[in-house]
Amino acid sequence: MGRLGVLLLNLGGPEQLSDVRPFLFNLFSDPEIIRIPIAALQKPLAWLISSSRAKKSQANYEKIGGGSPLRRITEEQARALESQLRSRGEDVKVYIGMRYWHPFTEDALTQIKRDEIEQLVILPLYPQFSISTSGSSFRLIEKIWSENPQLKPPKYTVIADWYKEPGYLQAMSELICAQIDNCPNPDDAHVFFSAHGVPVSYVEEAGDPYQTEIEECTELIMRTIGRRNAYSLAYQSKVGPIEWLQPYTEDAIVELADKGVSELVVVPISFVSEHIETLEEIDIEYREIAEEAGIHTFNRVPALDTNPVFIQTLVDLVLRAAAAPSLDINRVTQMKKKIKMYPQEKWEWGLTTAAEVWNGRLAMLGFIGIVVELISGRGPLHLFGIL
Ligand SMILES: C=CC1=C(C)c2cc3[nH]c(cc4nc(cc5[nH]c(cc1n2)c(C)c5CCC(=O)O)C(CCC(=O)O)=C4C)c(C)c3C=C
Numbered sequence: 001m002g003r004l005g006v007l008l009l010n011l012g013g014p015e016q017l018s019d020v021r022p023f024l025f026n027l028f029s030d031p032e033i034i035r036i037p038i039a040a041l042q043k044p045l046a047w048l049i050s051s052s053r054a055k056k057s058q059a060n061y062e063k064i065g066g067g068s069p070l071r072r073i074t075e076e077q078a079r080a081l082e083s084q085l086r087s088r089g090e091d092v093k094v095y096i097g098m099r100y101w102h103p104f105t106e107d108a109l110t111q112i113k114r115d116e117i118e119q120l121v122i123l124p125l126y127p128q129f130s131i132s133t134s135g136s137s138f139r140l141i142e143k144i145w146s147e148n149p150q151l152k153p154p155k156y157t158v159i160a161d162w163y164k165e166p167g168y169l170q171a172m173s174e175l176i177c178a179q180i181d182n183c184p185n186p187d188d189a190h191v192f193f194s195a196h197g198v199p200v201s202y203v204e205e206a207g208d209p210y211q212t213e214i215e216e217c218t219e220l221i222m223r224t225i226g227r228r229n230a231y232s233l234a235y236q237s238k239v240g241p242i243e244w245l246q247p248y249t250e251d252a253i254v255e256l257a258d259k260g261v262s263e264l265v266v267v268p269i270s271f272v273s274e275h276i277e278t279l280e281e282i283d284i285e286y287r288e289i290a291e292e293a294g295i296h297t298f299n300r301v302p303a304l305d306t307n308p309v310f311i312q313t314l315v316d317l318v319l320r321a322a323a324a325p326s327l328d329i330n331r332v333t334q335m336k337k338k339i340k341m342y343p344q345e346k347w348e349w350g351l352t353t354a355a356e357v358w359n360g361r362l363a364m365l366g367f368i369g370i371v372v373e374l375i376s377g378r379g380p381l382h383l384f385g386i387l
Pocket residue numbers: 011012013014027032033034053057068069070126130132133196197198199239270271274275276277
């Protein structure tokens with residue numbers, strides 16, 4: 001084997017308050033995050049939404065010290081993984097490719113080329129696959145390589161998901177058990193998984209396997225724990241007016257309290273590092289909701305960060321992937337996404353799926369117009385200088 005590279009994919013986060021707005025602009029410019037029916041409107045809409053959300057988002061980042069810890073933690077994970085792999089005799093370099101902030105995926109791929117990496121293992125730091133996370137990064141890599149084919153290493157393989165890995169399940173179980181044992185009545189503690197949500201349409205229309213993988217993951221973790229504690233799953237961090245996966249975390253907490261649950265062990269499930277949604281949303285907002293609802297013990301399970309069992313799992317994943325036949329991005333995406341209606345560009349006459357899609361797109365345009373007017377106080381035609 002020639003020189004091995006590992007590319008860790010992650011979302012990225014603003015490092016200081018002035019980064020928040022451009023970070024949000026990058027995020028909302030991604031059609032895998034917010035799907036604008038007309039591509040030309042993606043950037044103007046991203047600008048509008050990021051501008052209107054920036055203040056609220058900045059206030060939240062301010063509460064956790066003025067920025068996201070994601071870059072620091074991902075760098076620590078990369079260093080830990082690299083040193084473990086090197087101690088196994090591998091000639092390896094680990095890179096970080098963030099989707100929406102520094103260090104960007106584009107820069108990582110350029111550096112990988114410069115370093116003459118011969119075999120690359122692409123490893124998303126998301127245990128479960130979603131179109132909006134790993135899927136978006138895979139699509140970006142494909143785009144960069146198709147525009148600049150010389151950046152593509154001679155050999156590469158992709159790890160699509162890894163939530164079934166025994167080491168990951170073990171590490172999560174140990175962290176959860178420690179928090180169960182910290183409860184006054186450990187047997188009565190309710191294990192409450194909170195996953196980052198996605199819009200329902202991602203699952204029902206675009207075929208995102210995310211919900212299925214999250215559900216399976218919680219069951220596997222509970223089986224690994226092997227205790228009789230009650231458990232449930234809810235979805236957090238909803239953005240915008242459309243329906244996201246339910247139940248929503250804030251509602252589920254109140255419902256559990258109404259049913260008499262008073263000791264909660266809260267498990268962030270879709271991400272392996274501390275970030276704004278653990279440090280602010282769970283630790284501050286949801287804790288407050290729980291306390292008001294009468295829950296007296298709210299033990300949040302820490303993220304894996306550089307947990308040694310977790311890092312060992314990443315080592316095993318990389319070595320196994322490097323030794324196995326290559327999986328390319330298109331095959332992985334096809335395997336993951338059972339697309340029912342997107343993209344749907346070919347027009348057919350009649351009551352066809354294409355007609356439905358275009359009806360939906362036109363309805364969405366009308367809806368976007370209303371949102372633009374609500375946010376800016378001016379109609380879209382005025383706003384874009386058309387009237
Ligand atoms: C598996 C994890 C994640 C999924 C799925 C996901 C989907 C998703 N997110 C948004 C909108 C926002 N996400 C934001 C930040 C953010 N999201 C994740 C993870 C997932 N997102 C992370 C790790 C972070 C960064 C955290 C940090 O520490 O900086 C934000 C910005 C923060 C805010 O303003 O609330 C937005 C907005 C959508 C729309 C979506 C699915 C379509």
